[in-house]
Amino acid sequence: MRSEVKENDMETAYAMDARCEIGAAIMLGLDGLAHPYVLFDVAGRLRYANAAFHQLFGGRMGQADIFALLREHLGIDDFSNSYSDGDIEALCIGVMQHEDGSTSIYRVLGSQMECDGETLFQCVIAQIRPLVALQIGIRDFGVGDWRRLAKFVGQIAVEVDPEETGEHLVRTSRHMRLMCLAMKEDMLDCFSEEEIESAATYSILHDVGKMHIPSRVLHKMETLNEFEWNIIKGHVAAGLAVAESLSLPNVAADIIAFHHCRWDGLPDRWDAQRQRRDDVRGGYPFSAKGADIPLFARAFAYADIFDALTSPRSYKSGWAPEEAVAFMRDKLCGAHLDPAIYPSFLKSLEGVERCNGGR
Numbered sequence: 515m516r517s518e519v520k521e522n523d524m525e526t527a528y529a530m531d532a533r534c535e536i537g538a539a540i541m542l543g544l545d546g547l548a549h550p551y552v553l554f555d556v557a558g559r560l561r562y563a564n565a566a567f568h569q570l571f572g573g574r575m576g577q578a579d580i581f582a583l584l585r586e587h588l589g590i591d592d593f594s595n596s597y598s599d600g601d602i603e604a605l606c607i608g609v610m611q612h613e614d615g616s617t618s619i620y621r622v623l624g625s626q627m628e629c630d631g632e633t634l635f636q637c638v639i640a641q642i643r644p645l646v647a648l649q650i651g652i653r654d655f656g657v658g659d660w661r662r663l664a665k666f667v668g669q670i671a672v673e674v675d676p677e678e679t680g681e682h683l684v685r686t687s688r689h690m691r692l693m694c695l696a697m698k699e700d701m702l703d704c705f706s707e708e709e710i711e712s713a714a715t716y717s718i719l720h721d722v723g724k725m726h727i728p729s730r731v732l733h734k735m736e737t738l739n740e741f742e743w744n745i746i747k748g749h750v751a752a753g754l755a756v757a758e759s760l761s762l763p764n765v766a767a768d769i770i771a772f773h774h775c776r777w778d779g780l781p782d783r784w785d786a787q788r789q790r791r792d793d794v795r796g797g798y799p800f801s802a803k804g805a806d807i808p809l810f811a812r813a814f815a816y817a818d819i820f821d822a823l824t825s826p827r828s829y830k831s832g833w834a835p836e837e838a839v840a841f842m843r844d845k846l847c848g849a850h851l852d853p854a855i856y857p858s859f860l861k862s863l864e865g866v867e868r869c870n871g872g873r
């Protein structure tokens with residue numbers, strides 16, 4: 515993994531950036547450095563912290579335990595478990611919850627140094643934008659640690675858009691795992707364990723492109739105009755660009771690309787006369803239909819639509835689960851949704867209700 519990382523341009527820029535931060539700390543004088551800077555020993559005891567560090571963690575802190583601070587304020591569980599790259603010993607992403615309910619994302623860059631025969635660590639903490647954090651997180655956590663990835667993506671998405679993207683991504687990803695397991699039972703091993711893990715992990719990213727959409731459009735209470743509707747539809751292309759930039763596997767790109775396609779291939783249409791989207795919701799952005807839509811995307815559409823119907827949105831309240839199931843069975847099966855996997859959807863719902871605490 516490390517050699518792959520070294521060949522990656524983003525990684526090189528990232529490590530260079532980290533060296534510059536630490537170099538700047540030394541050259542500019544630590545108290546004058548805008549970014550929080552801290553020096554601590556192997557046991558995590560604070561030796562020095564600049565003014566910005568004290569400000570970030572709320573005042574002067576005497577004999578603070580740095581590991582406890584990182585855990586408590588940024589949710590970084592194990593600083594020592596980070597990977598190293600040249601001079602940079604640790605690269606972590608942390609999310610800070612503020613008292614007003616907002617959050618900020620920080621990248622913690624650390625390096626080891628010898629000082630009078632003693633080993634010390636220095637860290638610079640830099641605030642970063644959610645999409646950058648997301649890219650780093652996906653690359654670092656990846657498949658195989660889906661819970662960590664889910665938690666991380668959820669935290670990032672929650673900052674950008676708490677209810678309509680953040681929680682939705684995490685819930686649909688959980689449901690996707692249950693849906694795939696039910697299909698595996700019903701369709702005699704159509705997926706391997708590894709494929710299910712991968713599909714559930716990457717389905718977290720299906721609406722990641724929504725993070726590019728301005729809140730005034732995403733949360734608009736009134737009917738969207740044609741321009742705004744095109745912006746919403748653009749979340750698929752934006753999500754695909756994220757998948758491509760990270761070289762994510764096909765299953766990720768398939769779920770992102772096809773999650774709004776319909777089984778019957780009916781395309782999305784703008785009703786010019788009424789200046790609104792057609793009442794029968796068409797699929798987008800492709801006119802794929804039936805088995806041309808990858809099976810994982812057809813499965814995911816069940817989880818996505820169920821969650822969209824049962825969750826409150828700025829323009830509607832959430833439906834009762836039974837109401838959503840009846841609507842999906844009567845109106846969407848065979849039209850929007852692949853009817854062959856409806857029984858697996860029903861089976862998956864028992865688990866969904868357990869996961870969501872009976873929401």
Ligand SMILES: [Fe+2]
Pocket residue numbers: 720721749773774
């Ligand atoms: Fe979507």
Ligand SMILES: [Fe+2]
Pocket residue numbers: 682686720721818
């Ligand atoms: Fe979605």
